[in-house]
Amino acid sequence: MREGPDIARVASLVGDPARANMLNALMGGTALTASELALEAGVSLPTASSHLGKLMEGGLLTVASQGRHRYYGLAGPQVAGMIEAITGVAEAVGPKRVRPGPRDGAMRVARVCYDHLAGERAVAMLDRLVAKKILLRDDKEIRLGPATASHFAAIGIDVYTKPRRPVCRACLDWSVRRSHLAGTLGAAILDKILLEKWARREKNSRAVIFSPPGKQAFERVFLR
Amino acid sequence: MREGPDIARVASLVGDPARANMLNALMGGTALTASELALEAGVSLPTASSHLGKLMEGGLLTVASQGRHRYYGLAGPQVAGMIEAITGVAEAVGPKRVRPGPRDGAMRVARVCYDHLAGERAVAMLDRLVAKKILLRDDKEIRLGPATASHFAAIGIDVYTKPRRPVCRACLDWSVRRSHLAGTLGAAILDKILLEKWARREKNSRAVIFSPPGKQAFERVFLR
DNA sequence: AGAATGCTTCGATGAGGAACGAACTATGCG
DNA sequence: CGCATAGTTCGTTCCTCATCGAAGCATTCT
Incomplete structure (x- = not known):
């Protein structure tokens, strides 16, 4: 015992x-x-x-x-993280990929994780933000840099809206095994994406589908 | 459904x-x-x-x-990670800390996580290794640097022993909310610690108890 | 007020599964 | 060869808990 x-x-x-x-x-x-x-x-x-x-x-x-x-x-985010972890194991041990299917593909590319964007596109975005030194990756803790506020203000995102939760957080992706951006900033970015109609939520799914022009706009703003 | x-x-x-x-x-x-x-x-x-x-x-x-x-x-490590995640939630929602107790304290300081060291001491160690640029933290992916092999060789650890698993991995701590070093290197370091008798495993527990001289030795080798 | 909607509580039913003892297989020891 | 130890399989018992219908609150609409 x-x-x-x-x-x-x-x-x-x-x-x-x-x-x-x-x-x-x-x-x-x-x-x-x-x-x-x-x-x-x-x-x-x-x-x-x-x-x-x-x-x-x-x-x-x-x-x-x-x-x-x-x-x-x-x-809270901790519970969300736990579910992602369990999902990852279930994915790994589950029936040997019966059919990868388009739904799964879409989920891999972009999906909602609690209140922010996850998937390959989200991972790419975080990588780019760190590479441009707009965000600073220290430990798994991602921190704001001097350029953060002005950069996001230019895009139309106020970094300091909801002060309750941490602004930045890293969240581990179960499809890709890397981290993406969570926290209020991550949430604000997802809001922006949906508000601008760059992408829509798949009905009854966590998948996020980008329209072709929406994908271009996203890449212009976050991946360039 | x-x-x-x-x-x-x-x-x-x-x-x-x-x-x-x-x-x-x-x-x-x-x-x-x-x-x-x-x-x-x-x-x-x-x-x-x-x-x-x-x-x-x-x-x-x-x-x-x-x-x-x-x-x-x-x-595998993924399963271990899931268990840690569930433990974290259970810890958070569990009965309001009835008595923190010495056992819990020891677990917070240092414990075994699957095959490597976790807890505050492990987090401190990783931080120091990164600060000294012996390891490079990129994403959550921790990578080997040019100085890695020679540094660990001097301590008596061969970085490239078991080639099956990744050498370096970050693993999220449930007590401290930061990451510590996993992978074969993390495992090798724990081996070293136990082999040198700097610390012993608490019987029937994951807690790792450092002896006073062992703690000093550990700090000399890994935290200086 | 009365009716309609959203949700919870209560009670009865039923199925899944955790538990152990006893019997069975496999490995090691003298 | 027997005998002991380590594990699994089988069958039975028992209890938890998921489920739903019916009834009970609460809130809003008209």
């Missing part, structure tokens, strides 16, 4: 298919209502409610009541 | 207390026999055997038969 944090408790919360589907859906970053999550998980509303209660009690979810809606979201 | 890697399957494997205990024990890095794992998990041998079968089938474990013993070990 051994001591330590109760990892079985946390893992078993993720271990139920219905709950796993819900968490997966919430990896999209937007908070969802109980009914949406029930649909997503393929269970009835009472069942979903029960699961949500357990996830709440387990500390994996937060909830915000707005009128008669209750919006559930992931409790 | 949604597609993608079967994360529930993987998580539910970790979600059983007996299996979680086994995996936790294997995070110590040494492969263990079925009986040792049964003891560790607090279940009977048949039960343990059944669990081990499931973990094998799930791809989380590897086994090496030696005579009438079967040594089980984690399937």
Whole structure:
């Protein structure tokens, strides 16, 4: 017998298919209502409610009541990171790539990770920002540099909007094994991409699809 | 309903207390026999055997038969990383730090992570190696520099012993939120530390306890 | 107020799976 | 060869927990 944090408790919360589907859906970053999550998980509303209660009690979810809606979201980036880690293992040990499929391809290129962009395109972006010394990579900790604020202001992104969370964070990608940009800045960039309609969210998926002109615009702004 | 890697399957494997205990024990890095794992998990041998079968089938474990013993070990660093991630969340959401206790303190300072050293001391070591430009931190990817081989040779560590795995890897710490050195080099350094008896493994725990002279030696070699 | 929607609670049902003892296979020892 | 040790397989028992229908709150709309 051994001591330590109760990892079985946390893992078993993720271990139920219905709950796993819900968490997966919430990896999209937007908070969802109980009914949406029930649909997503393929269970009835009472069942979903029960699961949500357990996830709440387990500390994996937060909830915000707005009128008669209750919006559930992931409790934080650490939880999101854990799910990505589990996804990575599941991907590795899972049925030997039955069919890579276009959906998977799109996911590899660009997808939503909690509230920011992940995938090859996101990794390339971070690399470029670091190479241009707009961001400074120290440890996994990515830091702002002297040029950061002015550079993003020129693009139309205010670096210091929401002061609660760290502005910059690195987040490990499960497809590519490198890091991409998370934190409020990462979130702001994703907002920008969607707002400018450079890309759209694939319905019921974390995939992010760039339009041809959107891809060009993204490359002009972030990869040049 | 949604597609993608079967994360529930993987998580539910970790979600059983007996299996979680086994995996936790294997995070110590040494492969263990079925009986040792049964003891560790607090279940009977048949039960343990059944669990081990499931973990094998799930791809989380590897086994090496030696005579009438079967040594089980984690399937790889990715699995170890996942367990650390889950541990981090469990730590964060777990019962509000009932008593930090000396055991926890020791774990924070230095512990075994799969096959290399983790904890504050390991983080400090990596920082120092990077600051001295003996290792180069690029992305999370840590790379060898021109001075690497000679520097470690002087300490008595051959950087290029086991060519199968990457020599350098960064691994995220759940206590400190920074990275430490993994890969074969990380493993070789831990070997060195234990071989020189600078530190000993706490029995039945991942904690690594440095003796006072061992701590000094470690600091002289790695932190100066 | 009454009706409609969103969600939770309660209670009953049922299935999956964790547990162990007993029997079986395999390796090592004298 | 027997005997001991290490592990697995089998069968049974038992309990947890996921599931849903029905009923109960809460909020908003008309």
